[in-house]
Amino acid sequence: MSKGIKVGDEVAITAKVRRRIAEDRVSVSIPSYGFPHSIVDRTSTLKKGQPIELTGDVLRVDEKTVTVNLSPPVTVDIGTVRLVTSYVLPARKKPLVDKLT
Numbered sequence: 001m002s003k004g005i006k007v008g009d010e011v012a013i014t015a016k017v018r019r020r021i022a023e024d025r026v027s028v029s030i031p032s033y034g035f036p037h038s039i040v041d042r043t044s045t046l047k048k049g050q051p052i053e054l055t056g057d058v059l060r061v062d063e064k065t066v067t068v069n070l071s072p073p074v075t076v077d078i079g080t081v082r083l084v085t086s087y088v089l090p091a092r093k094k095p096l097v098d099k100l101t
Contacts, residue, residue, distance in 0.1 A: 005061060005078065008087030011068055012055045013080055017046050028052060032077040037070065055084060 005011065015028040018036065026041045039054065046052060056074075058081075060067040067075045 004086075005058060005066060005081065005083055006087065007058050007061060009058045009083060010055060010085040010087075011058055011066070011081040012053050012084050013068065013070075013074075013076060013082075014051050015054055017048055017050045017052060019048055020044075020046070026052075028054070030054070030074060030076060031080045033074055037072075037074065039070075 013030055015030045015037070018027040018029050021027050021038055023044070024040055024042050025038050026046050027036050027038050030037055039052075054070055056068040056070045058066055059069050059073055060075075061078075064078055065075050066078050066081050067073050068081065
């Protein structure tokens with residue numbers, strides 16, 4: 001697990017716009033992911049070849065790959081993701097064990 005990426009972290013992937021599919025949808029190419037991926041773009045300012053940043057939560061981490069939730073899960077090389085926010089466990093307000101009486 002290089003780069004300190006773990007399950008629950010929010011990561012970003014830089015993808016390139018391939019083409020506009022519909023008025024509100026754009027096809028993007030994600031590095032090290034062998035399939036096209038489409039996203040919703042209501043701004044209609046994206047053009048072909050322009051980079052766009054996709055963010056999602058990490059679902060699984062292997063030695064060389066990371067699975068990120070981008071609405072459908074996408075598995076990419078660990079070198080293509082960038083850590084945005086690290087997951088922090090919530091703090092306990094009460095102890096797990098009751099006090100002895």
